[in-house]
Each structure stands twice: as C-alpha cells, then as structure tokens.
Amino acid sequence: MRTAIVGGGAAGFFLAVNLKEMVPAMEVTILERSRQVLAKVKVSGGGRCNCTNSFANVTDLSQVYPRGHRLLKRLFKGFDHEDAYTWFERHGVRLTTQNDDCVFPASQDAHTIIDCLTGEARRHGVDIRTGTGVSRLADLSDYDYIAVCTGGQPRAEGLQWLADAGHEIIPPVPSLFTLSIADTSLTALMGTVVDGVQTAIAGTKMRSEGPLLVTHWGVSGPAILRLSSYGARHLADNGYRVPLSINWTGRREPDVRQELTDIAAQHPQKQVLTVRACNLPTRLWEYLVTKTLGERATNRWQNLNAKELNRLTNTLVNDTYLTAGRAAFRDEFVTCGGIALSGVDHTTIESRHVAGLYFAGEVLDIDGVTGGFNFQAAWTTAYTVAKAIQMKTENDK
Numbered sequence: 450m451r452t453a454i455v456g457g458g459a460a461g462f463f464l465a466v467n468l469k470e471m472v473p474a475m476e477v478t479i480l481e482r483s484r485q486v487l488a489k490v491k492v493s494g495g496g497r498c499n500c501t502n503s504f505a506n507v508t509d510l511s512q513v514y515p516r517g518h519r520l521l522k523r524l525f526k527g528f529d530h531e532d533a534y535t536w537f538e539r540h541g542v543r544l545t546t547q548n549d550d551c552v553f554p555a556s557q558d559a560h561t562i563i564d565c566l567t568g569e570a571r572r573h574g575v576d577i578r579t580g581t582g583v584s585r586l587a588d589l590s591d592y593d594y595i596a597v598c599t600g601g602q603p604r605a606e607g608l609q610w611l612a613d614a615g616h617e618i619i620p621p622v623p624s625l626f627t628l629s630i631a632d633t634s635l636t637a638l639m640g641t642v643v644d645g646v647q648t649a650i651a652g653t654k655m656r657s658e659g660p661l662l663v664t665h666w667g668v669s670g671p672a673i674l675r676l677s678s679y680g681a682r683h684l685a686d687n688g689y690r691v692p693l694s695i696n697w698t699g700r701r702e703p704d705v706r707q708e709l710t711d712i713a714a715q716h717p718q719k720q721v722l723t724v725r726a727c728n729l730p731t732r733l734w735e736y737l738v739t740k741t742l743g744e745r746a747t748n749r750w751q752n753l754n755a756k757e758l759n760r761l762t763n764t765l766v767n768d769t770y771l772t773a774g775r776a777a778f779r780d781e782f783v784t785c786g787g788i789a790l791s792g793v794d795h796t797t798i799e800s801r802h803v804a805g806l807y808f809a810g811e812v813l814d815i816d817g818v819t820g821g822f823n824f825q826a827a828w829t830t831a832y833t834v835a836k837a838i839q840m841k842t843e844n845d846k
C-alpha cells in the first residue's frame with residue numbers, strides 16, 4: 450500500500466509520521482515542490498514556532514478560527530491541542546506555555562520541531578522527495594491514497610488541478626496583516642502600545658480586542674491582526690480601504706463620559722492636556738485631546754463645555770481612520786480560502802469527489818488568528834487523515 454503526501458510542510462510531515470506509526474507497512478512518500486521542507490515552520494513565531502495554544506481563554510472556536518471552526522470542533526474530539534502537546538512531548542520535544550497561552554518548544558527554537566518531524570519521518574523510512582511539484586492527480590495514479598497538504602496558495606490557479614477534480618475553490622485572500630494609515634499625525638506616535646483596545650470595521654459587525662501598536666506605517670498588534678483575520682475577505686473586497694474605528698479605552702461610552710466628568714470635578718483648575726483619562730499613554734492622550742479640542746486643549750477642565758466633553762468622549766471610544774492598505778506581518782501570515790469544506794467528508798476529510806484523496810492543513814478553507822492556532826489546525830487535520838487512512842486499510846483487509 451502506498452500513500453503520496455503532496456507538500457512537505459507542517460501538515461504533510463505530521464501526517465506522514467502518524468500514518469507510519471499507525472500503519473507501519475504503508476509506503477509513504479512526501480512530494481515537496483521546493484528544495485527545502487518545513488520552510489514555514491523554520492520562520493514561524495519569529496523563529497521560535499508557536500506550535501499550539503492552551504485554548505484556556507477560548508470560549509468559542511469561532512473566536513480563533515474565523516473559517517473552519519465548525520469542522521475543527523468536530524475534529525478536535527479526535528485530536529486537539531492537548532493531544533498535540535502530549536504528542537510532541539512523547540516525541541522528545543519539551544514544550545512551554547507562556548502567560549498569553551501560546552505554546553512554544555522550551556528550546557525557543559523552531560528547529561526543535563523541525564528536527565523532531567524530519568527525524569521521525571526518516572526513522573520510519575518516509576521517502577522525502579524535494580524539488581518535486583505535483584500539478585496533476587493523474588501523475589499520482591500509482592498510489593492507493595493521496596493527501597494534499599500544499600498549504601495556503603496565494604492564487605486560485607495554484608489549486609486548479611484540484612478544481613479540475615471537482616473541488617470548489619474558495620478564492621484565496623491574505624489574512625493576518627497590519628493596516629496602513631495615511632494620517633501622519635497618528636503614525637507620529639509610532640512605538641506607542643495601548644492595552645485593551647477595541648477595534649472595529651465601521652459599518653460591519655467585525656470587531657476585535659487586545660493590545661494595539663502604532664507603527665510608522667499605521668497600526669499593528671493583536672487587536673489589528675485579529676481584525677484582519679475576521680475581516681480578511683471584506684478587507685480584500687474593499688481594496689483594504691475601510692473605515693477603522695478605534696476605541697482606545699476598551700470601555701463603554703457612558704463609563705468613559707463619567708470618568709471625564711469625574712476628572713473635571715476633581716481637577717477643575719488643571720489643564721485638560723495634563724490630566725489623563727482611562728490610563729492612556731501620555732503622548733496618545735495629548736494627541737487625542739489636541740485632535741479634538743485644538744487650541745482649547747490647554748484649557749482648564751472646568752472650562753470644558755458639554756459639547757466638548759461629548760466630542761472628547763467620542764474620540765476616545767470611536768476614533769475613526771480610513772485605512773490606506775495592508776502591510777505584511779513579519780511573524781505570521783496565512784491564507785483565507787482554499788478547498789471548500791463542502792467538498793470533503795467532515796469525519797475523514799476525504800474528498801467527496803475522488804475516493805482516496807484527502808486534504809490537511811492550510812490548503813483547506815480553514816485559518817486561524819495568531820497564537821499557535823494555525824499549526825494546531827495542521828496537526829489536527831493531518832492526524833485525522835492519518836487515522837482515516839488507517840481505518841480504510843483495516844476495513845479493506
């Protein structure tokens with residue numbers, strides 16, 4: 450029995466190793482287009498590989514998997530983050546969970562994961578062929594099973610050979626990026642980090658929350674990366690030019706208004722510029738107050754009239770900018786779109802169009818936010834496919 454795994458990335462290697470563990474007699478070949486395997490693992494998490502997450506603060510999978518959460522909820526019953534954690538530790542990779550729930554190798558080096566996966570694959574005799582791209586299913590007719598693990602494709606044409614086999618392709622668009630903002634008065638605050646910010650794409654229900662970093666080109670940080678993931682398709686459809694609303698305080702408008710009223714009562718003689726509300730960084734506070742009140746920013750709190758208080762409240766909770774495009778995020782980047790989940794069996798991830806054809810990893814229309822969720826999706830789908838092939842071989846006996 451022979452299995453061809455197309456793509457030597459995270460999903461492809463995890464599938465190969467698990468399949469050999471489950472069905473030692475299976476001949477497994479990895480066909481990798483480029484000269485290097487596991488290239489993304491190498492650069493992942495800034496070279497440290499954020500390989501999964503504790504999921505401790507995930508109450509609903511749709512928070513972390515904008516696409517694919519329903520299928521993953523089902524597949525996690527067979528192999529979830531705890532299984533992945535145990536798997537790597539059992540294969541000699543000591544892991545550590547950070548305070549932010551992200552899991553890394555204790556070595557803080559992605560090579561530990563690469564060495565584990567390549568070492569196990571070699572130990573099991575997996576045939577690894579680099580420089581071998583696949584673009585036709587017909588070329589794999591010698592194999593009993595085929596698993597496509599080709600990762601995110603920047604263009605739908607990269608998946609044409611699978612569309613030709615009957616699969617619907619959800620057009621790929623980027624996810625996990627930062628946003629450019631042309632307003633130089635904001636970007637002059639570069640380096641400013643604000644915790645607990647709420648961001649939203651105005652006029653939609655897409656919103657996110659977390660730390661925000663002002664950069665020299667615009668805005669970054671978890672609050673923006675998550676928003677780029679939730680709004681990946683909307684942003685692409687709008688040429689990455691959308692109204693971005695920032696609630697710098699992360700709080701409700703009435704609470705912010707009350708805090709401003711209290712400050713005015715407690716510090717009537719002080720300048721508005723000099724008493725910060727909502728614990729905002731000094732430079733940001735000065736910028737927001739000046740932006741709202743202009744020359745009157747140097748006025749005393751007692752001279753702030755009701756209209757100005759309202760305007761200041763509004764700037765703090767709904768500061769809106771037109772985004773000017775997207776910019777790459779160095780640490781992680783994934784593709785939204787790929788093989789439509791309607792075209793695969795939701796227990797085995799076997800194609801509904803071609804018997805014996807399976808998919809795992811980012812080639813599927815599954816993607817997550819930053820935090821180790823994308824690798825977890827790769828491990829889970831790869832394990833599921835290995836298990837499905839094992840079951841099939843047993844049933845065929």
Ligand SMILES: Cc1cc2nc3c(=O)[nH]c(=O)nc-3n(C[C@H](O)[C@H](O)[C@H](O)COP(=O)(O)OP(=O)(O)OC[C@H]3O[C@@H](n4cnc5c(N)ncnc54)[C@H](O)[C@@H]3O)c2cc1C
Pocket residue numbers: 455456457458459460461480481482483485486487488489490492493494495498499500501581582583584598599600601779780781782783809810811812820821822823824825827
């Ligand atoms: C810079 C960066 C950092 C990241 N950091 C993290 C992180 O810390 N944590 C996290 O969870 N996720 C991270 N990700 C996302 C994560 O790397 C991917 O989600 C994951 O690698 C997907 O695994 P995969 O095996 O499906 O695809 P890939 O890892 O992309 O592997 C696909 C492989 O298939 C090969 N291939 C493609 N087409 C063909 C073909 N036709 N024939 C043969 N071979 C082919 C490719 O060359 C590639 O080697 C990061 C991504 C990037 C770009």
